[in-house]
Amino acid sequence: MLLLIPGPVQTRPETRAAMAQDIAPWDNDFRPTYASIRERVRVLAGGVEGMHATLPLQGCGHFMMEAAIRTFVPAGGKLLIPQNGAYADRAVRLATEAGRVVVALPGPDTRPVTAEEIAAALAADPAISHVAMIHNETGSGIVNDPEVIGPAVRAAGRRLILDSVSAFGALPVNLADHPEIDALIFTSGKCLEGLPGIGFAVARIDSVTAAAGNAGSWAFDLSDVYAHALRAGWGSFRFTPPVQSLAAFSVALDLHEREGGQPARLARYRENARAMYDGVRALGMAPYLDWAHQGPVIVTVHQPADPAFELQPFVDALKRRGVLISNFWNTQAPTFRVGCIGAVTPEDIRGAVAAIDGALRELGVTRREASGNDAPRQKVSARDDD
Template sequence: MLMLTPGPVQTHPTVRAAMAEDIAPWDAAFRPFYTRLRERLRAIAGGVEGVHVTLPLQVAGHMIMEAAIRTFVPAGRAVLIPVNGQYAGRAVKLGRLAGWQVVELPVPDSRGVTPAEIEAALAAHPECSHVAMVYSETGSGIVNDPAVIGPVVRAAGRRLIVDAVSAFGALPIDLSKQPEIDTVIFTSNKCLEGLPGFAFAVSRIDSCEAAVGNAGSWSLDLADVWANTKGSGMGTLRFTGPVQALRALDVALDRFDAEGGQAPRLARYRANADALYRGLKGLGLTPYVSEAEQGPIVVTFRQPPGLVLADFVEGLKRHGVLISSYYTSNEPSFRIGAIGDVGLAEMAKTVAAVQAVLGELGLQQAA
């Protein structure tokens, strides 16, 4: 089965095979491996030794987003969240349920937020110490670029939290050039093409030092992860986690390096997304976002009249293609991931499968 969800993603057999090992994470032999893995991730983020540190948590992506808000937004201050997709909406919910003040900036889910919108919102809300932004919204496929938004945040004297869960490893980020970023968060899966199980924050050390006692949680306190690192070393975990996922990630990072790193991976994903976008549009389907706004991670199309999403998904499975069984855009849609251990041959197979299923469902004219 070809898996084209926005995550988990299709992985290479060598990555999956790396999970088949019993590991004792408290053994001294594990420490050098774990240290090296954390340093590899910091390098991909453009982090600087002595300035930035990789902070792992054995959680899902939305849980490390909560940890980031809890840790870095000081008590009594608020966080501004541009909301142009469900994952930004989740960040709003996570922040509010944790007891933090959240200011929403509504933006259509068909485009990225603009610097002017962020600038105006920060001017109107001096209580906001931070902006928390989703880099790649997989509901519609749009991108909010921290390299574009960051300078506005920096000029306003505020801080930035970047949710790069579905972006890290493909879309570029360079923490060495953006001192306003307190942390960038991501997972072991998605564009790194590892397996789920761990999430990571590459964070400023001075921001961690300033955040001691903020979180109101032990499990979700990134400042406490830093304190453990500082006290016990980079090779230690606070709590036992699914460490086999770390072995798989290490193999996935070997493949990432062999491909040439971030830029070639982005180029492959962009080619995948372009092939899907043009191929499905050629079948008469309507893209959810304009070509200019279409990101390289997931491609979203409006549901044609008469389409029942569950039937469409099951039909694609009969043709060997698995896509998301639900949509998270504001209007009915279906979405197909362009990421994972896949290329143009898999995109061609997918377009052919969509064409076949539309015919089987009697929806070619509707498309």
């Protein structure tokens, strides 16, 4: 089965094989592996030794986002969230339910937020201390570039929490160039092609120590993760970790390095995205985004106007052809989405395009263009990625 979702992704056999062992996470033989992962991740993020630290938590990307918001934004504090996609919507809920005050910056899910929009919003409300931004919106596929937004945040004297859950390892970011970033967050099961189960924050040490006592939660307190590492060592977890996922992640990092690191991974994913984008257009379908705004992680496609098209039967027909995609959509108009990340090649993507054609033929879909009146319909909540 070819898994084409934006996470968990298709992985290499070597990565999966590393899961097939029993490990004691606090055993002295495993501690160096975990400590090494933390250091390798810091380096990959462009973090500076003595200035940045890797602070993992068990769980998914939403856990990391909540932990970063709770840790760095004091209870009752204000943060700005550019709201141009489904995962920004989720960040709004996480922050609100954590007792933080959200200033939303609404925008379409078909283009990135601009530096001018961020600067104007920050100038209008001096009480905002942080911006929390989704790097890659896996609802639609747009990219909010920290190289564009970071300088605007820095110029305003504010701080940035960058949710790079579905971008890190492929899209570039260098923390040494971004002193405004308090935390860069991501997970094991996306562009680094590990197995799911572990999340990471690469955070400024001075911001972490200054944030002690903010979280209002022991489990989601990144300052406590840092304090524990100082006390018990960098190879020690506070609570029982998904240790097999960590073992697999170490292998995934090896494979990432062997491929050529972030630039090579990005180049492959861009080729994948181009093959899917051009492929569905050749089938008479309409991608959701203009190519100028199309990121490398996921290609989202308008659902065909033909009444014979229904998403779940289409997903089932694709699965019978050996291709598995998400069975929901969370854009502002009805779409289906195809992941372009994971251990997948452009040749795999071209095979998936042929499978899409076959599935549409099986369902009797002849009108493949988007409806001229493609009004938003009820979304289906995302279940398989975070």
